[in-house]
Amino acid sequence: MSIENVAKRLAWAEKYKNWTVEDWRKVIWSDESSIQIGVNPRRQWVIRPKGERLNLQYVKKTFKSAQVKVMVWGCFTGERLGPLIVCDDDGIGADEYKDMLYDGLFSLIDDLLKPPESPDTIQVADENTFVFM
DSSP states (O other): OOOOHHHHHHHHHHHHHTTTHHHHTTEEEEEEEEEEEESSSSSOOOOOOOTTOOGGGGOOOOOSSSHHHHHEEEEOOSEEEEEEEOOTTOOOOHHHHHHHHIIIHHHHHHHHHHOOSSTTTOOOOOSSOOOEO
16 A cells, blocks of 8 residues: 555544544445356365365365356445446446446435425435435
8 A cells, every 4th residue: 555545544534533423324335346156266275185185175166157247336324225236247437337326326315315204304405415435
């Protein structure tokens, strides 16, 4: 990690160190992940005694079907899960990422900002209502 990244992380931690649980509930977190089935990206070594090659204790199970790779994106807050979006096979570019935000992030925000059931309650949203990380 570079000195510049360390400084940025420290500045971020200093900025938010006094936040309350209620403050953190307003944060919408997001991430994407690639999931692979049928392939192990890490090489594994098996150390076994001589003559024990087929002993089930030393045999690694494999997935015999075709390889499948899926990339997903999701978001959540302190109180609610957003949708899990399966990405296109072609990868994620700027346009695809914008589509994910429209489909995923904005639908979560719409759900969070639904008017309350009670007619006596007033809910006001402004630029400080949510923080997107």
